Amino acid sequence: MSQSPHIRIPDHLTRPHLNSSHRSLSDALRAVRSREEQETLLDDDEVADPDGCLRENGCGPREVFCQDPWRDLPVYMTIHRIRRIVLASIDDPYTVDQLKEPRMNILIVKPLVDRLYDEDDVSVVYCLLVNRMQFLREQSFQHHHQTVNLTRANLCELVAMKMLRRYDEDRSGRPGLLLLANILVAPFQPFQNAPPEVYRENRHAAWSYQYQGGYEGKLTALEVAIISESKLFLSGSACQKVVDAVYHGRIVYTPTAFLDIIPDHYKHKPISLYDPRKAPLLNQYRLIVPRTRNIIEVVQFMILLGLFCLCMMHRDHTTFTSYEAWFMVYAAGWVLDEFASMLEHGWHVHTQNLWSFLDITFVVIYSFYFVIRIHGWAVGNIGEGRQALDILAIAAPILFPRLAFNLMPENMLFISLRAMLADFTTLSLIAVWCFGGFLLALKWLRMGNSKVDFEESPDPITISKWMLWIWFGLDGTGIQEAPTFHTTLGPALMVVYAFLGNTLFLTVLVSILSNTFSKIAADATAEIQFRRAVLTFEGVKSDALFAYRPPFNILALVFLLPLKFGLSPRWFHKINITLVRILNAPILILIALYERRSLWKPGRKQNALGPSKRSKWWFWNWTRFSVHADIQSVFESDPPQSVIDKIEEEDELEDAILENSFAGVRDRSMSPGSGVPRRRRFSSVWQG
Structure with missing residues (x-):
């Protein structure tokens, strides 16, 4: 040869x-x-189950509660195996761009992908993201390894993204989409198949979870990616394929939750494709499809905003008007829905939503209004009724922008505004803390000035107003009054404060906000797709309370929750779905008619x-x-x-x-x- x-x-x-x-x-x-x-x-001749699901993982159509098909995977061992490999691979800090370079890809990234890739183990991506979370957590208290741990976290995310891409390339069509869906939304538990001694040492870890038939305490890879803010992973084409399919309802699954107010876990559906042409006309499970859920939430909020405007335009603190009564009841149901959303996946996931800070602010304002208004009505105090309506009036700057956030969730201005508001609040609190020393110094100088009567001395609130006006450059009263504090030290303190507050602070604030906006704008695609993944994950709800529109969710809480403790799971499930179908019949019919025409398109020829x-009518094409x-x-x-x-x-x-x-x-x-x-x-x- x-x-x-x-x-x-x-x-x-x-x-x-x-x-x-x-x-x-x-x-x-x-x-x-x-x-x-x-x-x-899906074609027209597909054979689906009576509920419209095409099951391909061994769960029969008549099986009410589908057991976890991946319960035998060694998740605990895989997590620690990945950690040992990553610790041995990275000893020096690198940036994300350096990890993407060809040399690093050949020496580190690609060998890790080849070593960890397993066609029969869909939990590897989940284990990689769990390790990313741990490395990010360790960087906060191990300062001497901070940059190295950040590099290890980025490596886990990069390997997870490349592995998901390989799964997507190896399989196409329906099997490939279902495989990716199982990787991203199948639930896993970190201690799954751990040794018995590990279970005994960590029994306290699962005490707070509700019973969900073996799915309690389990998280999905998509949820872990959201918590760890793995924007590079979530912006990948393979991940977005699954996110888009779940968002539109082509892929259906039963989600797991941290806490359900009205739990109904009688049935558990596997991850499968959904064919609306084979499903019943009134399918209550379509109410938790993220796209449908998003549209319903926008409509609910528009009703809330309309009732709020009618309530404030016809405000009367002496009595309850019909508009205020309707607003109070409907807003109570809306607040209950928001509270259930916080409990669904936890505080960390909920706050990743783009408009969560607006919702939380309105919940606080409405709570103060409700308590003061009811107390004033009970004791017959008209003044408290006026104060309650005044408190409710300040919700207008919260509600009106919130509608814009809903209608334009992918607008870069709103995405950057959320991050910039967090930086602005943090820097403002630090500035108030630091500039409090100037307030105390001026007050004590005024107290020591024998030429000024103590009773005529301005109170701290007045001095704070003068300092605030100087801070934003609105008025110079504080500088004019500076000699009354002290002939020399008073003007000196005011001038120093003006330089630090009006010049240095505002310059630093503008620089920080500009840097925040530039970072977000530089990676706009990843930011938008991250928010889209959050919206999709939060849209799939497991709590039965979300199937009831405000204010009917209040009635469901009052009547259904006691029945939960007196009925069997089967009968409670029957009563629940019957009420849901009756109350949502028009919505369910519209959803079914729309999805049967547009959810799956005919095969392209x-x-x-x-x-x-x-176009057939080409002559109308101007x-x-x-x-x-x-x-x-x-x-x-x-x-x-x-x-x-x-x-x-x-x-x-x-x-x-x-x-x-x-x-x-x-x-x-x-x-x-x-x-x-x-x-x-x-x-x-x-x-x-």
């Missing part, structure tokens, strides 16, 4: 897109198209380069009167098959030529006596 006279570069150093196994341009286009065609995975966009109509028309019809075949033939020929030319350059660069420096020739090939 003859050997080649040329010296070959090792395979792991060659360019990935020039390897013999690399895909052609047409293959890449087909891969992109396969990700976009998940809407056509056009060519690979895209569907035809030619764009044809444009001077640039030809640019649009060239994409409106699919090219013939002969053109596509010729394109694919040329792509394969160009790939072969490029690979051969690169191999020739490598051979010449490695041969002795060549006149061009090796590094220079290689850099020209990389750039060419």
